[in-house]
Amino acid sequence: MSDAPLAHDDGFTRCPWGLSPPEYRRYHDEEWGRPVGDDRRIYEKLCLEGFQSGLSWLTVLRKRDGFRRAFAGFEPEAVAAYGDSDVERLLSDSSIIRHRAKIQATIGNARATLRLREEGLSLAALVWSHEPQARPSSPDLGSLPSTTTESKALSAELRHRGFSFVGPTTVYSAMQSLGVVNDHLAECHFRAVVESERVHFTRPV
Secondary structure (H helix, E strand, C coil), X not given: XXXXXXXXXXXXXXXXXXXXXXXXXXXXXXXXXXXXXXXXXXXXXXXXXXXXXXXXXXXXXXXXXXXXXXXXXXXXXXXXXXXXXXXXXXXXXXXXXXXXXXXXXXXXXHHHHHHHHHCCCCHHXXXXXXXXXXXXXCCCHHHCCCCCHHHHHHHHHHHHCCCCCCCHHHHHHHHHHCCCXXXXXXXXXXXXXXXXXXXXXXXXX
């Protein structure tokens, strides 16, 4: 597959990974890079990126409804109350990726999100405080970084505050998806769509 933007039969040029299958196309067109300022959605994305580690993102997308059922819609208050019996229950749930450490991390990350709130902080504000300065758009996938100075700093901050499965690469993937950076390629039709949303987006504080 080419690593440069490609045109599809609907006339739109997309990042090459966003052409197919349909799950990737919808995610690319409707979600990836669109700015998010909601704690629950950011918590969900960080956890799902952690589940993806070592696997295909397509696997996560196809199981996302299962993840949302299993983790109470990723409401941090609900997931923070999960205990050992819930971990065992989830390990037998074939609708999700059954990985003990990642399940435990999702519960721990919910508790860390609540601790932030108790300190008068929000997960959204913490993530967006690491938004980098705008950089030139990339012509192809090979030009995109897998980590940045900002993702390393955010990873360290999250781990300091009790989050896990939030290494710099995982965190940068989340930053891309959540619109903290716009990594749609230069010729991708959706780069301008995303940038327009970012211009009008109110950063959480």
